[in-house]
Amino acid sequence: MSFAVLAPVLMGLGLVLVIEGLALALAPRRMEDVLRFIASLRHDQRRMIGLAAMTAGVVLIWLVRG
Numbered sequence: 001m002s003f004a005v006l007a008p009v010l011m012g013l014g015l016v017l018v019i020e021g022l023a024l025a026l027a028p029r030r031m032e033d034v035l036r037f038i039a040s041l042r043h044d045q046r047r048m049i050g051l052a053a054m055t056a057g058v059v060l061i062w063l064v065r066g
Contacts (some may be wrong), residue, residue, distance in 0.1 A: 024031055039047065 038049075041049075
């Protein structure tokens with residue numbers, strides 16, 4: 001497998017890390033509040049949020065890639 005195949009995956013991973021790091025750097029207390037809120041949700045609610053986020057990501061990639 002060549003690097004050209006992995007480049008988009010690594011780019012996506014890098015962007016996720018930048019966004020997550022930015023959120024933690026700019027608003028660490030707000031992130032604690034968000035994590036407490038997520039922890040208070042039922043498992044099925046968290047699962048639905050995860051599935052919705054995955055679906056939104058797939059749709060966004062599909063739209064961008066054409």
